[in-house]
Amino acid sequence: MTPLVGIVLVSHSAEIALGVQSLVEQLSSGRVVVATAGGTDDGGLGTSYSRILSAVRTADAGAGVLVLPDLGSSVLTARLVLDDHPDTHAVLADSPFLEGAVAATLAAASGADLSAVVKEAEEARHINKF
Numbered sequence: 096m097t098p099l100v101g102i103v104l105v106s107h108s109a110e111i112a113l114g115v116q117s118l119v120e121q122l123s124s125g126r127v128v129v130a131t132a133g134g135t136d137d138g139g140l141g142t143s144y145s146r147i148l149s150a151v152r153t154a155d156a157g158a159g160v161l162v163l164p165d166l167g168s169s170v171l172t173a174r175l176v177l178d179d180h181p182d183t184h185a186v187l188a189d190s191p192f193l194e195g196a197v198a199a200t201l202a203a204a205s206g207a208d209l210s211a212v213v214k215e216a217e218e219a220r221h222i223n224k225f
Contacts, residue, residue: 100203101128102213103185104196105147105164105173107140109133115196122197123204130154139148142172151176151185153191158207160185160217161199165192186213192217 102119106112112133113145120129130150135141138212147162160184162177164170186209188195199216207215 097206098157099127099165099206100158100199101130101156101160101208101209102163102200102203103147103154103160104129104131104133105142105162105169106131106133106190106192107142107165107167107169110140110163115193118193119129119196119200123200127200127203128154128156131202142169142206144172144176147173147176148180151180151183155183155185159212161203161209161212162187163199163216164190164191165197172179179180185208186190188216192205194222 104112112131116129116131132146132150132152164172164173164223195216198219199212202212202215
């Protein structure tokens with residue numbers, strides 16, 4: 096079986112990351128590896144370099160990893176992780192967190208390559224709700 100693009104959800108809140116993970120895993124019938132890096136190492140609100148790095152490694156099935164941060168320091172910390180580990184085949188997406196996660200996971204589940212998954216996530220910002 097061809098490996099699929101993995102997804103990493105980086106949020107200031109472990110609960111938010113786990114909730115979005117639950118949703119998108121159900122939408123993809125569990126075909127896509129979706130890892131979370133929510134909160135700090137001590138369980139508080141914030142971001143964690145080590146959690147992001149671990150999640151990227153977990154999500155990497157060989158087709159690349161899309162990293163979706165929620166806001167602020169999650170973007171900065173995720174950038175730092177990717178800059179410090181250029182050997183990882185991971186891309187940071189500038190997309191809305193929930194909508195981007197849904198679009199990216201569905202694209203990954205269909206077998207899209209990393210560039211197409213990134214594009215779907217980033218284009219999610221243009222989806223009208225009504």
